[in-house]
Amino acid sequence: MTRFLVTGTAGFIGFHLARRLLADGHAVVGFDAITDYYDPRLKRARHALLEQFAGFRPVIARLEDEAALRKAADLAAPEVVIHLAAQAGVRYSIEAPHAYIGHNVVGSFNLLEVVRGVRPRHLLLASTSSVYGGGPTPFRETDRVDWPITLYAATKKAMEAMAHSYAHLWRIPTTCFRFFTVYGPWGRPDMALFKFVDAMLAGRPVELYGQGDMRRDFTYVDDLVEAVVRLVDRAPRQGAPVMVEDGADSLSPVAPWRAVNIAGGMPVGLQDFVAAIEHATGRRAERILLPMQPGDIRETHADHRLLAALTGYRPATPVAEGVRHFVDWYLDYSGAHAARAS
Ligand SMILES: NC(=O)c1ccc[n+]([C@@H]2O[C@H](COP(=O)([O-])OP(=O)(O)OC[C@H]3O[C@@H](n4cnc5c(N)ncnc54)[C@H](O)[C@@H]3O)[C@@H](O)[C@H]2O)c1
Known part of the structure; x- marks a missing residue:
């Protein structure tokens, strides 16, 4: 201990x-x-x-x-x-x-x-x-x-x-x-995954910055x-x-x-990330493509070799799987939340 x-x-x-x-x-x-x-x-x-x-x-x-x-x-x-x-x-x-x-x-x-x-x-x-x-x-x-x-x-x-x-x-x-x-269940409401799932389940469009041409090492x-x-x-x-x-x-x-x-050193495009959410929610996303925002960068991509050398470990959960876990949690949490509020 x-x-x-x-x-x-x-x-x-x-x-x-x-x-x-x-x-x-x-x-x-x-x-x-x-x-x-x-x-x-x-x-x-x-x-x-x-x-x-x-x-x-x-x-x-x-x-x-x-x-x-x-x-x-x-x-x-x-x-x-x-x-x-x-x-x-x-x-x-x-x-x-x-x-x-x-x-x-x-x-x-x-x-x-x-x-x-x-x-x-x-x-x-x-x-x-x-x-x-x-x-x-x-x-x-x-x-x-x-x-x-x-x-x-x-x-x-x-x-x-x-x-x-x-x-x-x-x-x-x-x-x-x-x-x-970082993404997953209990995630932050100000981050893309939470916002996108929230919007798609409510039938609202999702806003993709950088015309959707961004990549992140999720x-x-x-x-x-x-x-x-x-x-x-x-x-x-x-x-x-x-x-x-x-x-x-x-x-x-x-x-x-x-x-x-x-990080795992395997960046994923924003459009593919949204496709994973579509798959997990069973809803099609209406995409609004917007320019880059001040302070945004187009791609993040980690060199994962120091982490691997120190720990023998490389983060590797596929985005499709991680997004599915998030959506399951979101439905559960927002359902429980709505039930408490009513
Ligand atoms: N989530 C990501 O993708 C990500 C990426 C890079 C770095 N980080 C860093 O990881 C850490 C955790 O991020 P997270 O996503 O869990 O964010 P979060 O906002 O969910 O958690 C931060 C917590 O810190 C508390 N907090 C903030 N200011 C405080 C203060 N002055 N005194 C006491 N408590 C305070 C907040 O109440 C909150 O619960 C942060 O340092 C963040 O900058 C997160």
Whole structure:
């Protein structure tokens, strides 16, 4: 049994990760403010499921409240800290930039300050494929990530850099995950899959940006959780790079810090993604093709070799299968929701 402090447990990814850790018999203190970026009822429903496990203790507070974070850390006495809470979303960062500085920069800084006193054996933080900007694909962890094209990416890059300095100064083994378009049951209402299924089942058209000519390295959430769980026991040791076939380790030369892509390296076109939804819902999508949005990039594609070298694992759930699981959950959840509301 390992003691974990996980931030963002009422969120999409944090919920799935915490549920897996609890099912495996670990103790989890889950820190989340249940922000209203999207329907808080969905977040509460996720937490309610986690609360069925005896090993789960929720703390509802903001990352900006350093004293509350410190209390949560005291409660958890964590051996491993996993930081997922953040203001997510690329497009919203153009509308509401302040939220990203508060949650992602100040919030992550507070977390680092608390973790410095706790000295876990491993700190793992959620970064994003967006740090690669519009660079050449496949994105490799050793690529330069110096030209973010959205404030969301800039705040995640700032978190990676701050964490590197703490890893160096306080010798905290640190892994920064770079997640790529994660999808699955209990997913986020602001993301394409949720929006498309919602629209198609209600007979509304779906809006495809970039004239539908975009590709994403979609990652099924259970695959991501498997990768993360395996990485927990792969804390970086300074000066101990792993062998990566035809690739390179991103291990820092001065600190026990590395970045790792979490994705299968198999991008799928947006039109094929919609076709998978059509198949799973049995509805035809009326497509409205729109130009690229500010901050969008045409393709994300991960180099998955470092993850494979570290864990022996490559995310591989086919989109058709993952989308089917989402649609099953959506029908169940929205049905239960409608029944409760009436
Ligand atoms: N879902 C993806 O495709 C994806 C891709 C790349 C990176 N990420 C990153 O992965 C992490 C998890 O993403 P998600 O999809 O689960 O998002 P999410 O929005 O569902 O979850 C984030 C959670 O953090 C909480 N939170 C936000 N700000 C907070 C604050 N200031 N204090 C306390 N709690 C706060 C929210 O209430 C929410 O429950 C985030 O860091 C996100 O940036 C996600």
